[in-house]
Amino acid sequence: MTPMVMDAPSAWDVLDGISLPRGYRVEITEGKIVMTPQGEYRWKIILCAAPQIEQQLAAHGDILSDVMIDFPSSLYGYAPDLTIIAPGSVRNSRGRFEWHSLEAVLEVVSKSSRDNDFAKKFRLYAECGIPVYVVIDPEDGACTVYRQPTRTGTYGDDTTVPFGQDLVLPLRGRDITVETDGFPKSGDLV
Template identity: 75%
Template sequence: MAAITMDAPSAWDVLDGVDLPGGYRVEITAGKIIMTPQGEHPWRVVLAAAPQIKQRLAGRGTVLSRVMIDFPSMQYGYAPDLAIVAPGAARNSRGRFEWHSLEAVIEVVPQSSRDNDFAKKVHLYAECGIPLYAVIDPEDGVCTVHRHPTRTGSYEHATEAPFGQDLVLPLQGRDITIATDGFPKAGDLD
């Protein structure tokens, strides 16, 4: 896919100038703006995983959380729970990273968006060639790492790690290991 140019539209353009309410996750799926309240389980997982990823990247890449990424589509605008940006990647004219800058995307699946995370996002991320897509599922207490994307919108390889086992993200030239023993399962809130 060609890089997004300064004149290419982004799905996020429809929200330019809109004052969005706090406490909601905003994404664009199939041209529809979807706002969902931020759940506690996904947020706890993000808080547990992000510092581990940052430490293990050791300056070789950047970890972002819920930051708008420009995808080559007017129908899809995602702000992944966690995204690992490749070392040396540059922002576009909108000040955002583009899909081809990502080494990995990690989504924490709330009950309300299971279809989106397990079907639509898998398809888009694979079609865009994002090398690694990890799905963390507090409902089932398992992490699934999808690798080797195809242009037809699927990944050729998937491995699972139940909560309590290390989640290994094999990135280009290095592995990032995340301890999952602190990830809350559905029903495990204090």
């Protein structure tokens, strides 16, 4: 039996009992429910990156995709594209992980999510102390790795990796390497 921790109210509570349409990504930003159709670039990048990460994690953590995470504000409910959960993390009474369980978050940017991924999520993830935040941008053909979060909502270090080069995720006590040569750039898919 998995131990559970007590939790505070969650932004996701407003969706309890609501049937959501398939094929849409649902998140809560600044108290507003945002639904966006899932994009092909995003899906192909997740399909390429997730198995690479999962294989390297072995028994030292877990990877999730599009799974609700509880953050310390009832105004934000995010289900990151890819989330690396720290080893030994415990689910709360809702059966969800909380922000302090996250070792890394990877978000694939689309035209409709640029403001969220580069500003709002960037700020919230840094304030929450998420050690590694990666923005994968098919339009620019690059991944930006942010490290050293601050309580003021910024990251102290960032590195840009063009598609085609190895993306290194510096986790606690280990690195995960993701080959990006299979990541499609905007315009690659017809």
